[in-house]
Amino acid sequence: MLSIISVLQKERYLYKPKLPQVLTKNIDQISIQKGASTESIAFQSEMKQAFEETYGMPVVSFREGKNPQENKKLTVGVILSGGQAPGGHNVIAGLFDGLKKGNPESRLFGFLGGPSGIIEDKAIELTPAFIDQFRNTGGFDIIGSGRTKLETEEQFNKALSVCRKRGIDAVVIIGGDDSNTNAAILAEYFKKKKEPVSVIGVPKTIDGDLKNEHIETSFGFDTATKTFSELIGNIERDANSAKKYWHFVKLMGRSASHITLECALQCHPNMAIISEEIKENQKTLNQLIDDLCEVVVNRSRNKENFGVVLVPEGLIEFIPEVGRLIEELNTLLAVNNTYFSSLHTFEDQAEWINRKLSKDSSYVFSTMPNNIQRQLLMDRDPHGNVQVSRIETEKLLIEMTETRLNELKAEGKYTGKFTTQHHFLGYEGRCAFPSNFDADYCYSLGFNAFMLISAGLTGYISSIKNLAKPAGEWVAGGIPLTMMMTMEQRHGKLKPVIQKAMTDLQGKPFMSFVNNRDEWAVKTSYTYPGAIQYYGPDSVCNQPSITIRLEHNAV
Numbered sequence: 001m002l003s004i005i006s007v008l009q010k011e012r013y014l015y016k017p018k019l020p021q022v023l024t025k026n027i028d029q030i031s032i033q034k035g036a037s038t039e040s041i042a043f044q045s046e047m048k049q050a051f052e053e054t055y056g057m058p059v060v061s062f063r064e065g066k067n068p069q070e071n072k073k074l075t076v077g078v079i080l081s082g083g084q085a086p087g088g089h090n091v092i093a094g095l096f097d098g099l100k101k102g103n104p105e106s107r108l109f110g111f112l113g114g115p116s117g118i119i120e121d122k123a124i125e126l127t128p129a130f131i132d133q134f135r136n137t138g139g140f141d142i143i144g145s146g147r148t149k150l151e152t153e154e155q156f157n158k159a160l161s162v163c164r165k166r167g168i169d170a171v172v173i174i175g176g177d178d179s180n181t182n183a184a185i186l187a188e189y190f191k192k193k194k195e196p197v198s199v200i201g202v203p204k205t206i207d208g209d210l211k212n213e214h215i216e217t218s219f220g221f222d223t224a225t226k227t228f229s230e231l232i233g234n235i236e237r238d239a240n241s242a243k244k245y246w247h248f249v250k251l252m253g254r255s256a257s258h259i260t261l262e263c264a265l266q267c268h269p270n271m272a273i274i275s276e277e278i279k280e281n282q283k284t285l286n287q288l289i290d291d292l293c294e295v296v297v298n299r300s301r302n303k304e305n306f307g308v309v310l311v312p313e314g315l316i317e318f319i320p321e322v323g324r325l326i327e328e329l330n331t332l333l334a335v336n337n338t339y340f341s342s343l344h345t346f347e348d349q350a351e352w353i354n355r356k357l358s359k360d361s362s363y364v365f366s367t368m369p370n371n372i373q374r375q376l377l378m379d380r381d382p383h384g385n386v387q388v389s390r391i392e393t394e395k396l397l398i399e400m401t402e403t404r405l406n407e408l409k410a411e412g413k414y415t416g417k418f419t420t421q422h423h424f425l426g427y428e429g430r431c432a433f434p435s436n437f438d439a440d441y442c443y444s445l446g447f448n449a450f451m452l453i454s455a456g457l458t459g460y461i462s463s464i465k466n467l468a469k470p471a472g473e474w475v476a477g478g479i480p481l482t483m484m485m486t487m488e489q490r491h492g493k494l495k496p497v498i499q500k501a502m503t504d505l506q507g508k509p510f511m512s513f514v515n516n517r518d519e520w521a522v523k524t525s526y527t528y529p530g531a532i533q534y535y536g537p538d539s540v541c542n543q544p545s546i547t548i549r550l551e552h553n554a555v
């Protein structure tokens with residue numbers, strides 16, 4: 001009979017993730033160092049009020065030294081929240097192994113299907129044999145994930161009674177900026193209620209937008225970008241072999257362009273659009289199309305009627321006039337949801353929308369191709385925002401570029417050929433086998449989450465730093481969640497949120513791209529990263545992303 005698991009999966013079960021040196025010690029030889037008290041990024045007095053119990057706590061780090069804490073038996077619940085990111089299983093495995101190393105009687109429960117699991121009391125106990133089936137594998141299928149938001153008093157009350165019923169000492173929330181914001185609010189809520197349940201966050205998302213001085217990257221970014229880069233490299237090689245297609249590749253990443261930038265650094269495409277730069281320069285859609293045409297025309301002069309263009313998923317919202325249109329649409333659809341849903345045909349919907357939009361936005365809407373108009377009117381996400389992953393921006397760019405090139409042809413300014421292919425890379429990378437970097441990083445984040453719990457902390461996010469160095473030199477510690485927060489207007493109210501990290505246009509990764517892109521635009525300079533390697537020399541298997549290496553001067 002054929003085995004139901006692959007050879008690689010079997011081998012990966014046996015991989016021993018690397019930990020920072022300090023976390024390999026006996027627990028009673030790991031001491032905690034506390035720094036000075038901290039402040040939020042902005043709105044300090046408002047934040048102090050919102051987080052009376054948990055504001056201002058110190059940054060902590062773990063060092064070799066005597067640990068006065070007794071290794072008591074702990075019961076912990078873990079939640080996977082939001083989109084999949086490679087390495088989630090290893091966070092849980094690291095947490096589990098830490099708990100058992102602290103006290104073999106400790107127990108770990110997995111809340112099922114995301115944050116709703118803790119409200120509906122759906123959980124399973126994670127046993128050694130069960131965990132072993134998921135070590136070093138991609139996916140979130142160990143306990144499932146979901147996008148329910150833990151944010152209302154009613155939900156917190158339910159979570160509290162579930163924790164009491166199960167005797168839970170700590171909840172670990174593995175999620176992005178929103179989920180970690182909610183972790184901070186839940187920690188504050190438990191502390192106010194004098195409930196001895198700690199809440200610890202873990203930074204997850206392939207998008208890479210949950211990062212700062214202490215969280216050098218969110219987990220999953222490394223594997224997802226390596227997977228996408230493998231595919232883009234393959235497409236580039238095909239483009240360079242057949243020499244007949246322009247490939248437009250849209251890449252996941254929500255609003256931020258970190259994924260696109262990393263893949264550009266890995267693969268040297270002819271063009272990579274960075275949404276944050278488009279917004280900074282207030283570039284219109286037509287100007288962007290002119291830029292694209294310039295690259296196509298220049299390459300055609302060298303008889304190279306092929307190329308590769310990378311498009312970040314969130315681009316459409318960053319083009320100022322389209323961004324304004326989307327904001328108006330979001331508000332109109334939120335306020336008039338019932339009436340809008342009663343309009344059954346797209347024609348009726350578009351006609352009604354056009355009457356309601358401002359003059360400028362109505363014009364922009366009317367210039368969009370029909371399929372894009374339909375996508376702009378589709379269901380909103382739970383925040384009431386358009387779902388950027390469902391808008392075919394890559395096709396919009398292709399259509400508009402083609403139209404403009406035809407005009408240039410008619411004016412005698414272009415004689416080349418523009419035949420295209422479009423791709424959307426996202427789901428292909430979110431559940432890949434974690435790279436060694438993500439396998440090690442995630443296992444360390446999970447183990448370290450246990451250390452924060454055992455030190456009696458709450459309202460912290462697990463932090464592993466110094467990531468450009470080999471894992472043994474990584475620095476383990478914890479950051480108070482409030483330190484990463486500011487206030488933002490949400491539905492007309494100021495709300496505490498973890499600040500999203502957008503692409504830094506002064507940062508080294510972006511500058512390195514800027515220094516090379518003019519050459520890549522004209523001259524075929526593709527690089528072919530190939531598949532992620534799990535076994536072999538460090539230079540092939542254990543390199544972090546180019547973004548991390550550039551940010552730490554390690555290139």
Ligand code: FBP
Nearest residue numbers: 082083176205206207252253254389
């Ligand atoms: P998270 O922010 O929850 O990590 O999700 C990331 C992401 O993969 C985005 O890149 C993408 O826009 C979105 O999820 C897609 O969502 P869905 O999985 O609901 O289709």
